[in-house]
Amino acid sequence: MTNAPVKKVPIHLQSSQNRLLIKNGRVVNDDGMEEADVYIEDGIIKQMGRNLIIPGGTRVIDATGKLVMPGGIDPHTHFELEMMGGKTADDFYKGTRAAVAGGTTTVMDFVLPQKGQSLLEAYSNWRSRADSKVCCDYALHVGVTWWSPSVKKEMEQLVNEHGVNSFKMFMAYKDAWMLDDYQLMVAMETCLELRALPQVHAENGSIISRNTEKLLAAGVTGPEGHQLSRDEEVEAEAVTRACVIANQANSPLYIVHMMSKSAVQALRIARTKQRPPVYGETLAATIGTDGSHYKNACFRHAAAHVLSPPLRPDPSTPEAILQALADDDLQLIGSDNCTFSEKEKELGKNNFSKIPNGVNGVEDRMSVLWQKGVNSGIMDPCRFVAVTSANAARIFNLWPQKGRLAVNSDADIVVWDPRLERTITAANHKQAVDFNIFEGLRVVGSPQYVVVNGRVCFDDGELRVVEGLGKYLKTEANSPFVYGGEVPSRSPVNEAPHDIERSTNGTPTHGDLLLVSKQLEGMSVTSSGCSTPTGRKMREAGVRNLQNSTFSISKEMEGLDTKTSVRVRNPPGGRSSGLW
Numbered sequence: 362m363t364n365a366p367v368k369k370v371p372i373h374l375q376s377s378q379n380r381l382l383i384k385n386g387r388v389v390n391d392d393g394m395e396e397a398d399v400y401i402e403d404g405i406i407k408q409m410g411r412n413l414i415i416p417g418g419t420r421v422i423d424a425t426g427k428l429v430m431p432g433g434i435d436p437h438t439h440f441e442l443e444m445m446g447g448k449t450a451d452d453f454y455k456g457t458r459a460a461v462a463g464g465t466t467t468v469m470d471f472v473l474p475q476k477g478q479s480l481l482e483a484y485s486n487w488r489s490r491a492d493s494k495v496c497c498d499y500a501l502h503v504g505v506t507w508w509s510p511s512v513k514k515e516m517e518q519l520v521n522e523h524g525v526n527s528f529k530m531f532m533a534y535k536d537a538w539m540l541d542d543y544q545l546m547v548a549m550e551t552c553l554e555l556r557a558l559p560q561v562h563a564e565n566g567s568i569i570s571r572n573t574e575k576l577l578a579a580g581v582t583g584p585e586g587h588q589l590s591r592d593e594e595v596e597a598e599a600v601t602r603a604c605v606i607a608n609q610a611n612s613p614l615y616i617v618h619m620m621s622k623s624a625v626q627a628l629r630i631a632r633t634k635q636r637p638p639v640y641g642e643t644l645a646a647t648i649g650t651d652g653s654h655y656k657n658a659c660f661r662h663a664a665a666h667v668l669s670p671p672l673r674p675d676p677s678t679p680e681a682i683l684q685a686l687a688d689d690d691l692q693l694i695g696s697d698n699c700t701f702s703e704k705e706k707e708l709g710k711n712n713f714s715k716i717p718n719g720v721n722g723v724e725d726r727m728s729v730l731w732q733k734g735v736n737s738g739i740m741d742p743c744r745f746v747a748v749t750s751a752n753a754a755r756i757f758n759l760w761p762q763k764g765r766l767a768v769n770s771d772a773d774i775v776v777w778d779p780r781l782e783r784t785i786t787a788a789n790h791k792q793a794v795d796f797n798i799f800e801g802l803r804v805v806g807s808p809q810y811v812v813v814n815g816r817v818c819f820d821d822g823e824l825r826v827v828e829g830l831g832k833y834l835k836t837e838a839n840s841p842f843v844y845g846g847e848v849p850s851r852s853p854v855n856e857a858p859h860d861i862e863r864s865t866n867g868t869p870t871h872g873d874l875l876l877v878s879k880q881l882e883g884m885s886v887t888s889s890g891c892s893t894p895t896g897r898k899m900r901e902a903g904v905r906n907l908q909n910s911t912f913s914i915s916k917e918m919e920g921l922d923t924k925t926s927v928r929v930r931n932p933p934g935g936r937s938s939g940l941w
């Protein structure tokens with residue numbers, strides 16, 4: 362990336378506050394907890410342990426009774442997104458500011474090109490919007506919202522030159538961003554070639570479209586129609602289809618914003634059998650609220666909850682999703698922060714399908730999960746770190762720079778007070794939007810300090826972010842977590858595909874199946890392998906290496922079984938036709 366504005370950090374911010382000691386806290390990583398002090402210099406963790414030797418003049422934060430955790434990584438935000446005729450209220454400044462207030466120190470936003478728009482151009486636009494505004498580090502996923510050979514080329518460039526290692530494809534938003542199954546498969550194959558990670562928005566866009574027509578025709582125009590047009594089955598079908606397509610493409614897969622028990626069940630089944638892996642992300646919205654709000658008599662209230670896939674009316678959904686996060690059926694929790702003001706939501710006043718999709722969450726994601734998941738005993742603090750930070754770092758190849766507290770990791774740190782109580786409300790949230798879907802939720806457990814690249818940006822309740830302090834993170838392809846080890850081939854199409862050459866004159870040729878019969882005696886063939894019963898007989902006849910070995914059909918093989926066959930790789934020389 363060349364034409365993004367160069368970020369200037371004022372001189373007075375460059376040298377002060379470059380040394381920090383977080384003392385007496387309990388460090389929590391995804392794989393364990395330890396009593397340790399954390400010493401930071403110039404944005405990097407330099408020492409960890411007790412009784413550290415620290416230079417004078419270092420600022421000390423006393424974390425007695427507190428947990429010291431890796432800053433959150435929100436893998437799913439939409440800042441300054443124009444969508445469905447609206448523009449999100451949170452821009453990169455307000456959005457990342459709110460993120461920091463909530464304990465998130467890295468966000469991953471989505472570049473979403475218009476149909477036909479160059480992916481590179483869209484990426485550049487996003488960079489120039491974000492670079493000068495972000496208060497914490499950020500990375501970008503890029504949407505593949507249409508398909509052509511030029512898109513493939515641009516994906517290559519984005520991976521190789523711009524540090525993008527994930528691409529989102531839509532199975533919904535028909536006539537806008539939706540790809541068909543062929544395009545999905547080619548896009549996934551391209552991701553595999555580039556060792557990038559394909560992501561999908563899994564909902565059946567055609568069914569949604571038809572259901573919408575029927576609902577509107579029946580006079581259902583309000584926000585409740587949004588949920589009715591796309592029930593759990595519509596999400597689960599797309600999850601299964603996406604997994605099958607990924608399996609056929611032999612690619613890994615990441616399913617964003619999983620919102621229902623049925624979808625998670627579909628993922629669970631795929632995960633047991635699918636290699637390369639499939640990952641699932643859910644949202645703070647799913648565990649912190651529910652689909653009953655679509656029936657609210659107030660349009661503003663109901664419309665504020667409209668996102669896709671929708672919140673579910675099944676009241677057992679939040680707990681089931683939390684359990685899935687705890688059990689590693691789901692690996693991450695994001696916010697899908699995509700906030701539209703009341704005015705923007707009113708674009709769909711008379712037609713639910715025109716309500717801009719999206720809700721808040723970037724600020725409250727961590728506290729909502731702590732309250733619902735940790736305080737309830739469903740998950741422990743280590744799993745909390747895994748799903749809010751470490752797993753995202755691993756999957757998107759930011760590990761262990763991000764997502765881990767260790768010497769040499771970035772000093773993106775949350776000092777978490779597990780006893781701090783507050784009630785979430787739009788009246789005092791930091792986000793730009795005028796509604797909060799978690800309104801009135803009392804949470805016990807919130808950040809007391811948030812350190813972004815070594816700087817205390819949330820200081821005992823006071824927000825001290827610096828606009829433009831964050832940097833763009835290049836995410837390298839070939840994440841070891843996703844692509845570690847060989848990518849096994851599972852689809853028969855991917856297993857050494859070859860044409861079968863067929864002879865026209867009767868001479869056996871590459872790929873022919875030879876019946877072992879008397880007539881073949883003395884013939885020299887090269888086998889490319891054979892079925893198990895054949896193999897046994899061949900071995901009995903003294904053929905040791907059935908793969909790629911050249912051998913003569915011998916007397917011992919004759920007549921053993923006329924159904925036994927050998928696939929010929931090289932045609933036997935010197936044999937006349939007419940034998941077959």
Ligand SMILES: NC(=O)NCCC(=O)O
Nearest residue numbers: 562668669697699718719
């Ligand atoms: N999820 C949602 O409703 N809005 C944001 C766009 C998307 O992620 O599909």
Ligand SMILES: [Zn+2]
Nearest residue numbers: 562617618669
């Ligand atoms: Zn989506």
Ligand SMILES: [Zn+2]
Nearest residue numbers: 437439697699
């Ligand atoms: Zn989204």
